Amino acid sequence: MVDTQELIKISSLEKYKRTLDYNHWGFVQNTIIYLKEYEVGLEGAEFLLFLTERYKEQLTETEYRRSLYHIWYFYLKLLDKADLWHEFIDTFNKIKSNSDIVHPHSSNHITTETPLISRYKIIERKIDRQKQGKSVNHLRHKQRNELSDEEYTRRLRLLKYWIEYGRWLIE
Numbered sequence: 001m002v003d004t005q006e007l008i009k010i011s012s013l014e015k016y017k018r019t020l021d022y023n024h025w026g027f028v029q030n031t032i033i034y035l036k037e038y039e040v041g042l043e044g045a046e047f048l049l050f051l052t053e054r055y056k057e058q059l060t061e062t063e064y065r066r067s068l069y070h071i072w073y074f075y076l077k078l079l080d081k082a083d084l085w086h087e088f089i090d091t092f093n094k095i096k097s098n099s100d101i102v103h104p105h106s107s108n109h110i111t112t113e114t115p116l117i118s119r120y121k122i123i124e125r126k127i128d129r130q131k132q133g134k135s136v137n138h139l140r141h142k143q144r145n146e147l148s149d150e151e152y153t154r155r156l157r158l159l160k161y162w163i164e165y166g167r168w169l170i171e
Contacts, residue, residue, distance in 0.1 A: 011051060013055050013058055016048070016052075016055060017063075019048070020066075020067055020070060020071075025070060028044075029041075029074055031159060032078070033078075033081065034155060034159065035152070035155055035156070035159070036081075036142065036143060036144040036146075036147060037144055038078050038081050038082035038143070038144070041074070041078045042075065042082065045071050045075040045078065046075075048067075048071045049068075049071050049072070049075075052064065052067045052068060052071065062104060064100070065101070065102055065104060066104035068098075068100050069101055069102060069103055069104060069110055072101050072110055073110060073116070075091065076091060076092060076110075076116060076119075080119050080141075081141050082141070082143070083141055083143075085123045085126055085127050085130075088119070088120070088123050089120070089123060089124065092111060092116065092120055095111065096109075096111045126139050
């Protein structure tokens with residue numbers, strides 16, 4: 001579990017903006033998904049949502065809405081990957097009423113995005129299948145605990161290589 005109070009002490013608006021910057025945010029998301037650290041990613045996304053509200057007055061309206069959109073989109077993606085189906089459905093339905101969560105360029109609400117609608121419908125079918133007593137194990141995503149220590153270490157080494165090789169991209 002992440003110690004939120006410790007993170008607040010070391011956080012800053014500059015670090016927050018850099019994390020959500022276009023050049024960094026994709027890397028952050030891909031790293032978490034590649035390592036299958038979905039729970040860590042969910043905690044991180046929750047903390048970023050907390051910081052978004054904390055820094056709201058210091059952000060432009062566009063920055064605020066863009067941040068909400070990207071963090072919530074990632075949060076839903078992680079719930080899906082973690083096979084937290086009911087939480088995905090509940091969160092999706094909950095954020096339908098938040099008018100601030102819109103795409104920064106198209107102004108489409110996050111819950112009208114085709115990939116999320118598609119995942120919503122698939123997850124509903126998984127839940128229905130489970131309620132009918134049918135097997136759903138083959139429909140689950142591979143989780144972190146299913147990676148061997150060797151595979152996880154290999155992924156970390158490859159990630160280190162990406163960082164070192166692409167350092168000029170993210171500095």
